[in-house]
Each structure stands twice: as structure tokens, then as C-alpha cells.
Amino acid sequence: MNTVIAFIFMFGLLVFIHEWGHLIFAKRAGMLAREFAIGFGPKVFAFTRNETVYTIRLLPIGGYVRVAGEDPEIIDLKPGHHVGLEFNEQDEVIKIIVNHKSKHPNARVIEIEEADLDHKLQIVGYEIDEQDEELRFKVHPKAKFVMDEQETQIAPYNRQFASKSVGQRAMQLFAGPMMNFVLAIVIFLILGVIQGVPVEEAKMGEVQADSPAAEAGIKNGDEVVKIEGQSISTWQQFTTIVRENPGEELDLVVLREGKEVPLTVIPAEVPGMEGQEPFGQIGVYKAFEKSLLGTVSYGFTQTFETTKLILTNLGMLITGQLPIETLSGPVGIYDATDQIVQTGFTNFLLWTAMLSINLGIVNLVPLPALDGGRLLFVGIEAVRGKPIAPEKEGLFHFVGFAFLMLLMIIVTWNDIQRLFL
Known part of the structure; x- marks a missing residue:
């Protein structure tokens, strides 16, 4: 149950922060954000606030913010259509009722001659069976389009994604991954406050029970100053030598309470990942210290180092x-x-930060249907001075989305085989 709660919390937090970034910058740019969704598939829960429908959906495989104009608008009034109109006190149309007009007895039914809900915000038409007098109605910018008793707010062109500048659109797309990096920085800052900041020296923190380090007599607070007669000064030097010598006896000199103490340790041999050599491990953790400046620096440096590591692995995957x-x-x-989760709360926070960075990086990869793919089209538009035809871009993203779903199925099947079969 702890794992289930932790997973739901982690997934919800990562997706919420990512999509919240998209939402905030969409609203800042004046775009109409129609829906903020966590998950895909059927709705489980929904409520509306400030023009946006907030939903939780059944399948926990991501989320999205649906901005007006990103997809073809469903609102379409053509000549000859009969619609019911409701007005506010300023005689502006606030509801356009397409069917079930009998449920709206106060609506004025007209036959459409012309309708412009993008730029002019007006409807031209006639009373039913009275074609002699042309009527013009001003439409409120936040009027509702009612179809099967479901209300959808209209989106004038200046509220649509395509109406905004290249910079505003790029920022709205980039904001999601950006917020994942911000979340990682915040989590690392929290870790710095909780456990302190790892020191650079080869200083021992927690020593695992029954480990090679415990058997050798290494204690919390010891600082390794020599290995095999070679002076060392950093944790990286120490761990590199240990990893390179699995099963080999190593002579150490540690500094303990101001005195040098000689010790001997034999690193345990740990199997490497598929295709990699085994490595040595002695069962100690890095020492930590607490400082305000170090904590702030830790938040940014750890995010940077983790980003580099993930990019390196991504490059190895591609090649x-x-x-x-x-x-x-x-x-x-x-x-x-x-x-x-079984190893402790701080490790769970570290895992969440790493996944947040991973989510940010993956979404910036210029693949169809991802933020990076959409940013690619905005960049092409900036270079060529005009956008690519929406039909071509839509096809590109559709094919890409299908590919990503196929990849998701393959990866999930691999997970199931590895864990259960």
C-alpha cells in the first residue's frame, strides 16, 4: 500500500508540475486553456474553474493541457443552420444553442446567414420564416456554444494558440519541461536541508552492517587519505579505485580523530549491467554536512549532473x-x-527528482507529439517566416503519437517479461 500511495503521489506530482507549466504560460500569453488533464482516457473526476476544465482520467500514462486552436475548433456555424441565441443585458450573444432548443424557451431562434466567431464576433441571420430583415448580433468574447446540452466556450482568434507570437508559443511549449527541472532543483534543495550536502573529500558517512567496510573496521567520520600508498583527496578518486578492484585486497590509511589509522578492505564483487564488467563495492555512504550556501548550490549542481548523466545514457541508447x-x-x-520506497524517504525524493529530470529531457526530444516535436515546428516557422500547413503538422504528430504508443506497448511488455515471466 505504501508503494501504491508513493507511486500515485509521484506520478501525480510529476505530471501536475509539467502540465501546470504549460497552463500558466498559456494563460499568461492570453490563450484559452480548455482542459488541464492528468491521465488519458475516460474522465474519473472533473470540475471547471476560470474557463478551464480540470480532469483526472483513467489511464496514468501522462497528461495534457488542451489550448484553443491547437486542434481544429468544433464550433462551426454554416449558412442555413437554425440556432437559438440567448443575450445578456448589453444585447450580446452569450449562448449559441445548436439543438434541443426547446429546452431553452428564452432563446431567440434564427437562421444563420453568416457567422464569424474568430475575428468580427458577430452572427448575421434572419428570424425563422421572415427573410425580409437581416439581423446582426454581437457575440460576447466568452459566449458559450451549446451542443447536446454541453457548453463549450468560443475562442476568438486572439485567444487561440496560433495567434500568439513565436516566442509566446515556444515558451508555452517549453514551460512544461522547464517546470520538471525546477521541481528537481526544489527536491534537491529539500534533500540538502534534510540530510545535508555531500562533502567532496573521501569522508565516510553511514557504514552498512556486515559490509566489507564494516569488517575492515571503517567507521563513520573516517577520511581516506591513502589507498595502496597513493594519496587521495576526493570521494571520486576513492570510489574509482574501489570500483576497479573487485575482490582485491586494498590497503587504506584513514584519518580518524586527527590520527592516521591503517586498514585493509576487500571490495565485494557486484555484477554489472548487461554487457558491462563487474565492479567493486565496500558498503559505505558519502558523508554529509549542512550549510545554507552548500544547500543552494547542491540544488543546482545535482540537477545539472543528473541531467548530464541522463543525456549520456540517452545518447548510448540512440547509438x-x-x-x-x-x-x-x-x-x-x-x-x-x-x-x-523500502530504502527510505530521502531515496524516494531522490528518485522523484531523477524521474522529473528524465521527463523534462524526454519531452524536449524533437519527436512527434512531444513538446520537443512541437517546438521544432515553431522553430522552423521562425526560420522560414511562415508556419507549416496545419494538415501536414497534424499528420506528423498523429504518426508520431502512434509510434510512441507502440513503443510504450513494447517497453511495457519488456517490463512484464522481466518481472513476471
Whole structure:
């Protein structure tokens, strides 16, 4: 149950922060954000606030913010249509009722001659069976289009995605991944406050029970100053030598309470990932210290270092140095979360930060249907001075989305085979 709660919290937080970034910058640019959704598929829960419908959907595989104009608008009034109109006190149309007009006895029924809900915001038409007098009606910018008793707010062109500048559209698309990086920085800052900041020196923190380090007599607070007669000064130097010598006896000199103490340790041999050599491990954690400046620096440096690591692994995946089996979908992430939750809250926070950075990076990859793919089209528009035809862009994203769903199925099947079969 702890894992289920942790996974739901983590998934909800990552998706919420990502989509919240898109939502905030859409609203800042004056776009009409029609829906803010966590999950895909059928609605589980929904409410409306400030023009936006907030929904939780059944399938926990992502989320989205639907902005007016990104998809073809469903509101379409053609000559000859009979609609019911309701007005406010300023004689502006506030409701356009397409069917079930009998349920709106106060609506004025007219036959459409011309309707412009994008620029002029007006409807031209005639009373039913009275074609002699042309009538013009001003439409309120937030008028509702009512179809099957479902209300949809109209979106004048200046509220649509395409009406905004290249910079505003690019920022709205980039804001989602950006907020994932911001979340990671905040989590690392929280970790810095809770546990302190790891020191650069080869200073020992927690020593695991029954580990090679415990058997060798290494204690919390010891600082390794020599290995095999070689002076060392950093944690990276220390761990590099340990990793390179699995099963080999290593002579250490540690500084303990101002005195040098000689010790001998034999690193345990740990199997490497598929295609990689085994490595040494002695069972110690890095020492931590608390400082305000160090905590602030830690938030940014850890985000940067984690980003570099993920980009390196992504590059290895693209070049074939890592097999596709190393990818994990929701099932694999849930299993990893289960293992990490059992090791403690701080490790769960670290895992959440890493996944947040990973989500930000993946969404910036210029693939169809991802933020990076859409940013690519905005960039092309900026270079060529005009947008690519919406039909071509839509086809590109549709094919890309289908490819991503296929990849998701393959990855999920790999997870199931690895964990259950």
C-alpha cells in the first residue's frame, strides 16, 4: 500500500508540475486553456474553474493541457443552420444553442446567414420564416456554444494558440519541461536541508552492517587519505579505485580523530549491467554536512549532473550502446519505486527528482507529439517566416503519437517479461 500511495503521489506530482507549466504560460500569453488533464482516457473526476476544465482520467500514462486552436475548433456555424441565441443585458450573444432548443424557451431562434466567431464576433441571420430583415448580433468574447446540452466556450482568434507570437508559443511549449527541472532543483534543495550536502573529500558517512567496510573496521567520520600508498583527496578518486578492484585486497590509511589509522578492505564483487564488467563495492555512504550556501548550490549542481548523466545514457541508447530492454515503462517504474520506497524517504525524493529530470529531457526530444516535436515546428516557422500547413503538422504528430504508443506497448511488455515471466 505504501508503494501504491508513493507511486500515485509521484506520478501525480510529476505530471501536475509539467502540465501546470504549460497552463500558466498559456494563460499568461492570453490563450484559452480548455482542459488541464492528468491521465488519458475516460474522465474519473472533473470540475471547471476560470474557463478551464480540470480532469483526472483513467489511464496514468501522462497528461495534457488542451489550448484553443491547437486542434481544429468544433464550433462551426454554416449558412442555413437554425440556432437559438440567448443575450445578456448589453444585447450580446452569450449562448449559441445548436439543438434541443426547446429546452431553452428564452432563446431567440434564427437562421444563420453568416457567422464569424474568430475575428468580427458577430452572427448575421434572419428570424425563422421572415427573410425580409437581416439581423446582426454581437457575440460576447466568452459566449458559450451549446451542443447536446454541453457548453463549450468560443475562442476568438486572439485567444487561440496560433495567434500568439513565436516566442509566446515556444515558451508555452517549453514551460512544461522547464517546470520538471525546477521541481528537481526544489527536491534537491529539500534533500540538502534534510540530510545535508555531500562533502567532496573521501569522508565516510553511514557504514552498512556486515559490509566489507564494516569488517575492515571503517567507521563513520573516517577520511581516506591513502589507498595502496597513493594519496587521495576526493570521494571520486576513492570510489574509482574501489570500483576497479573487485575482490582485491586494498590497503587504506584513514584519518580518524586527527590520527592516521591503517586498514585493509576487500571490495565485494557486484555484477554489472548487461554487457558491462563487474565492479567493486565496500558498503559505505558519502558523508554529509549542512550549510545554507552548500544547500543552494547542491540544488543546482545535482540537477545539472543528473541531467548530464541522463543525456549520456540517452545518447548510448540512440547509438545502440544500450539495448532497448534498458528502457522502462509504467510497470518498470512502479517496480523500481517499490524497491526504492523500502530504502527510505530521502531515496524516494531522490528518485522523484531523477524521474522529473528524465521527463523534462524526454519531452524536449524533437519527436512527434512531444513538446520537443512541437517546438521544432515553431522553430522552423521562425526560420522560414511562415508556419507549416496545419494538415501536414497534424499528420506528423498523429504518426508520431502512434509510434510512441507502440513503443510504450513494447517497453511495457519488456517490463512484464522481466518481472513476471
